[in-house]
Amino acid sequence: DAKTTQPNSMESNEEEPVHLPCNHSTISGTDYIHWYRQLPSQGPEYVIHGLTSNVNNRMASLAIAEDRKSSTLILHRATLRDAAVYYCILRDRLELIFGQGTELSVKP
Amino acid sequence: EAGVAQSPRYKIIEKRQSVAFWCNPISGHATLYWYQQILGQGPKLLIQFQNNGVVDDSQLPKDRFSAERLKGVDSTLKIQPAKLEDSAVYLCASSSIAGSYEQYFGPGTRLTVT
Numbered sequence: 001d002a003k004t005t006q007p008n009s010m011e012s013n014e015e016e017p018v019h020l021p022c023n024h025s026t027i028s029g030t031d032y033i034h035w036y037r038q039l040p041s042q043g044p045e046y047v048i049h050g051l052t053s054n055v056n057n058r059m060a061s062l063a064i065a066e067d068r069k070s071s072t073l074i075l076h077r078a079t080l081r082d083a084a085v086y087y088c089i090l091r092d093r094l095e096l097i098f099g100q101g102t103e104l105s106v107k108p
Numbered sequence: 109e110a111g112v113a114q115s116p117r118y119k120i121i122e123k124r125q126s127v128a129f130w131c132n133p134i135s136g137h138a139t140l141y142w143y144q145q146i147l148g149q150g151p152k153l154l155i156q157f158q159n160n161g162v163v164d165d166s167q168l169p170k171d172r173f174s175a176e177r178l179k180g181v182d183s184t185l186k187i188q189p190a191k192l193e194d195s196a197v198y199l200c201a202s203s204s205i206a207g208s209y210e211q212y213f214g215p216g217t218r219l220t221v222t
Contacts, residue, residue, distance in 0.1 A: 034209065043112070043199050043213025044151065087150055095164070096211060098150025 004088045009103045012078045020073040020102055022088030027068050032091045035062065035073050037084040038101070044087065047073065078106045110134065112214035114200050120220045126188035129217045133181070133202030139163075141211065142175055142185050143199040151199055157183065190221045 005023040012018040024033065035047040048055055048062045050071075055062040061074040075082055085101040113132040121127050133140050138159050143151035154173065155165040159180040168175065172191070177183040187194055197216040 032209065041215075043201070043216050044211075045213065046210040049209045091209070095153055095156070096151075098152070100148075101150055 004090060004099050006086075006088050006099065006102045008100065009105070011105050011107065012075075012082075014080060014106055014108050015077050018075040018078045018082070018104065018106075020075075020086050020088075020104065021070065022072070023070045024088070024090055025069045027090055033062065033064060033068075033071050034089040034091055034096065035060070036087045036089065036096070036098075037082075038087070039081075039084045044098075047086070049091075078104075080106050080108060082106055112200055112202055112212055114198075114214040114217055116217055117215065118218050118220075120222065121190055123192055123221050124189040126186065127190055127219060128184055128186045129198050129200075129219075131183045131185070131200030131214060133183070133200070134212055137202035137204050137212070138180070139203045139205060140177055140183050141201040141203075142183070143201065143213075145197040145199055145216070147196070154185070187219075190219075192221050195219055195221045 032049050032051050034049040036044040037047050038044040048057055048060050050062045050064055063072045083106045085103050087098050087101040089096050115130050119127055140157045142154045144154050145151040154168045155175045156163040157177040160177045173187055175185045197218050199213055199216045201211040201213045203211045
């Protein structure tokens with residue numbers, strides 16, 4: 001299974017941008033990069049996904065390196081509600097294989 | 109649109125007892141997943157259903173865990189007998205089609221085995 005590497009934790013200030021990195025050096029050509037997040041005491045929720053090009057949606061932006069060996073999830077203005085564990089996942093066939101994720105804390 | 113419903117939200121049992129969890133997916137979603145999330149780890153897939161058929165149960169400990177999805181809608185996950193290491197949050201998720209990029213998760217059932 002293709003694996004991802006993320007920092008265990010990151011800290012951000014409220015209303016500032018946050019860049020969450022993910023390394024996936026063994027990514028294959030057909031692997032999509034997915035991001036999910038899990039707020040405290042809740043199930044994970046989908047954030048964004050992409051294959052090669054950068055992607056934007058109402059929640060976040062996804063910047064994918066040209067060689068696809070790394071990607072960055074960008075939250076443009078962090079709020080207290082964005083405090084969560086963020087998972088970077090390479091979709092393996094039909095499954096989502098979650099790693100440890102990055103625990104993001106947001107300071108007011 | 110109603111989300112994925114799970115019950116109970118919390119359950120405490122003694123080891124060697126049995127327990128069952130229930131999941132009602134989003135209406136119309138053909139694919140249903142059960143995950144186990146041990147404290148401090150990411151969720152791990154236990155079983156995936158497509159309608160009422162099993163697509164993947166390779167990580168389900170079949171000596172003690174069982175799951176069914178009768179009529180292709182609701183699903184039940186059972187553990188019998190429970191062990192201490194089964195203490196975890198059990199998450200149910202659904203998606204409209206198999207391989208869909210977006211899975212919708214329920215709030216989970218927190219199981220404590222004493």
